[in-house]
Amino acid sequence: MMSTLLMKIQVKLYASLSEHMPDGRPPHEGAVLDLPDGTSPHTLIDHLDIPRELAHLILLNGVYIDPEDRDRPVLKDGDVFAVWPPIAGG
Numbered sequence: 757m758m759s760t761l762l763m764k765i766q767v768k769l770y771a772s773l774s775e776h777m778p779d780g781r782p783p784h785e786g787a788v789l790d791l792p793d794g795t796s797p798h799t800l801i802d803h804l805d806i807p808r809e810l811a812h813l814i815l816l817n818g819v820y821i822d823p824e825d826r827d828r829p830v831l832k833d834g835d836v837f838a839v840w841p842p843i844a845g846g
Contacts, residue, residue: 761793763833765800770840773811776804786836794829797821800837813840 766786769776774783781787791800801811814821815838816830831837 762790763793763795763831763835764788765791765795765831765833766836767800767804768836768838769804769806770838771843772841773806773839776806778804791831793833795831796829797826797831797837800831801826801839806839810841811839812842814838 766788767778768786769783777783778787778789789800789803791803795803797811797814797816798808801808801814814826815836817836821830
């Protein structure tokens with residue numbers, strides 16, 4: 757029997773995305789999720805039921821993740837993953 761390695765990722769969702777927070781947690785506190793090793797940012801976005809087009813600004817440990825890197829398994833145990841929707845203003 758093969759076991760799947762899990763990693764703990766802290767997730768913070770801001771503005772209108774806060775409604776997707778697991779367990780109804782406040783977005784500023786974040787939620788810690790156990791995810792399979794090798795999870796990509798897009799896989800995590802999909803897991804949270806966030807439409808990809810609404811995940812506009814994604815930071816991993818405070819560093820912006822370019823859209824072309826969001827399918828790569830860049831998440832590591834202990835990371836902080838934060839997401840903001842597109843913001844309009846002027």
